[in-house]
Amino acid sequence: MSATRELATEAQMEALGRELAALSRPPLVVTLSGPLGAGKTTLVRAWLRALGHSGPVRSPTYTLIETYRLDHLTVHHLDLYRLGDPEELELIGVRDLDTADALWLVEWPERGANRLPAVNWALELDYAGEGRSVSGLPEAVSAVDGSARGAGRNS
Numbered sequence: 001m002s003a004t005r006e007l008a009t010e011a012q013m014e015a016l017g018r019e020l021a022a023l024s025r026p027p028l029v030v031t032l033s034g035p036l037g038a039g040k041t042t043l044v045r046a047w048l049r050a051l052g053h054s055g056p057v058r059s060p061t062y063t064l065i066e067t068y069r070l071d072h073l074t075v076h077h078l079d080l081y082r083l084g085d086p087e088e089l090e091l092i093g094v095r096d097l098d099t100a101d102a103l104w105l106v107e108w109p110e111r112g113a114n115r116l117p118a119v120n121w122a123l124e125l126d127y128a129g130e131g132r133s134v135s136g137l138p139e140a141v142s143a144v145d146g147s148a149r150g151a152g153r154n155s
Contacts, residue, residue: 004135006128013039013132017046019141024051026073026101029117031109034125039132040107043125044077047105051075064092074099079107086113 007013020030024047032040045057053068053075060066060079068075076097083089089112097104098117109116123136 001139002135003137003139003141004133005137005141006131006133008131010042013042014046016134016141017043018050021047021050023138023140024073024103026103027099028121029104029106029119030121030123031106031119032123032125033109035127038125038127040125043134044105044107048075048077065094065097067097073101073103075103075105077105078112080111081108083108083111086111086115089115
């Protein structure tokens, strides 16, 4: 079961990023699908900030992968929009990133075909009037009491 959230503002998207960060327990693979400008990178930026990253968060549109090493985990932010062929992921060593402390945040995952690890959360971002909608959220995001626990491949 998954949840959907309607977000009217960028601040609400950032708050969602903080909620998801609180639930993140590696190893965890999260895909973010949706049209250009739907808020994927905004969500990732807020997620990283909530996990403790204080430096710049660059969109890996041209580099494909940006890795952030934090105290308790390693975050791999992939943007596969410009990927020419899924085989390119093998050439850049994507399998080497699949470690026990890894959190994967993958934009445009459909371009990676079957070269990515098994997905735990498949988020779909879209336009919703003037705001955005995010579906595929873990049920714990909808928890009213805030006592949600993290979920990863080992949970």
